Amino acid sequence: MKPDSYYITTPIYYVNDRPHIGHAYTTVLADVLARCQRLFGHDTWFLTGTDEHGQKVQEAAAKLGIDPQLHADNTVVRFQEAWKRLGIRNDDFIRTTQPRHKAIVQEILQDLYDRGEVYRDEYDGWYCVPCERFFTEKDLVNGNCPDCGRPVQRVREANYFFKMSQYQDWLVEYIQSHPGFIQPDFRRNETLGFLRKPLQDLCISRPKSRLSWGIELPFDKDYVTYVWFDALVNYISAIGYRRDDAAFARWWPAIHLIGKDILTTHTVYWPCMLKAMGLPMPRTVFAHGWWMMGSAKMSKSLGNVVNPMDLMERYGVDPFRYFLMAEMVLGQDASFTEEAFIRRYNADLANDLGNLLNRVVSMVGKYCGGRLPAPQAGAFVAGPAAELFKQVAEAAAGLKASVEHFTLSAGIAQVIEAVRATNRFLETQQPWTQARAADPGPLHTTLYAAAESLRVCAGLLMPLMPGKMAELRAALGMENAMTVNPEELTKSEVLNPGVPVAAPGALFPRIEAPVPEAGEKPAPAAEAKAEKKAPPPGTIGNPEGIITYDDFAKVQLRTAKIMSAEAIEGAVKLLKLSVLMGEERRQIVAGIALYYKPEELIGKTVVVVSNLAPIKLRGVESQGMLLAASKGERLRLVTVDGDLSSGAVVK
């Protein structure tokens, strides 16, 4: 891959599923990252697609009494249409039933077989039909599948195996010496944890007598290829592996975006397969967290029972894309509610961005006859306009860095902060007062500078909201409003004075919170508003320090079990903890070393603020914060009264 080229992929989704919020999230994320890279001038290729072989498709087709290929052809359009509606601009869409993919899988298998990387053996063990995976006796949890918890079948049959075990030491060494390979860091630790157990060879075949819907093994027509071995190859078959060397060299290695559910296949199976093929490793495998919509979190009285895709229809594609990207701290879980959507929409889009455009358009209309005024000479060299533009240019650099470091929500927040700074700039410059002065220069500079700032912020948000941001830039009189030139993001005085400035209507009309049905409890936001009017007892007149329910609801608290604790060299007050929160492992740095010995902490169930942005303390990343009570010289951790598994929500 050329240094400035960028190849990004999503998982290929099971074709017979219906596209849901999770699929939408990964695909929008890949789309936004790809659009950002194009915006920064990089050669970019974005691949998504569908996984069409395997037991589930065969069974679904059998139920309908149709051919599996026909079933896949019928259902793939759900994804293709959903991505169109979501404004996804992928460069290619691969289906694993396409001849271009099947041929490559077969060639790879034949090559591995010829070189002794694949061998035939008798398999005797446990098989989970829904997961299509083999397990050893030790893997089982209470006799059931360790992944889905469902009963497993005893299977004894001849199969073909990929010699994955021989790569274990190499893989551990590779992961350790390439910190950027598996991201975020705690996922890298999870894979390394998995690799502490001996790695088994991978069964890569299924006898046709049990499963016929798959790619036939080129060296044994009685077998088809294991669906994961087939699916992972999509990332290289789509870009010309063994067919178009120039295209392959241009794009490989990739950045793979995945959900945390498929970490092992992408950070263990796939690297071993690539190693056996003699190919370079992916640049990065980034595993993001889950969107939580668990029934416990959905209740009619909270008004948050909502199908996320309906939300897109109701409030528009661009705000929906914006919400997904701004709300989820990459790598961590996030909760999806209509309330959270409305809160963010109103705060960032209606109050800040939309309002800024309204103000600029209406003041240019009122004071300058609807034409963009020219700034004073030197206004962008020194003074308030120059200061403002400096912050805007820093937001451009911040967004770029956030794309590179997978901290997108922080980059977006920096752009919105620049929008807020522009609103504040209008407050301090007071163009309505400047308009009364004899010299129109300062007024013109103020309005031009605000418009310039909006231009850049809209350019930066274009990858998230292509339609709305093109409208915004058109309102500022820009020709080719849809095309953002990378240089114009850090350059001032790009807008042409004299162009007409006019908005076709409110860009982001404010959403009033849904009114609760008769007899229902008001939504917490409404309750909080009511409470705000009457300060709680003990606060006289000034409710300073009081937060609303909304503020509190932003903090996610969960129980976590401490699995290990160790001192940090050179930091007498800090301990590095590894905690388990449900299935998720996190590293937390806590300032409790003066109060607890590491060994006293192991096994304790504590309360963690789980949605804090990760920070580095003494160079060690902390992915959350423990709650503790302290008074004078004493500090005690907040723990849970009685038995409760880790990962429980604290509220």
Ligand code: ME8
């Ligand atoms: O696993 N939150 O396909 P799949 C966030 N075919 N993302 C979610 C999510 C949620 N609640 N639910 C799903 C497969 N996802 C295989 C992949 S790749 C060679 C083969 C997203 O249809 C997330 O990206 O089950 C996850 O990894 C993917 O959907 C799983 O999609």
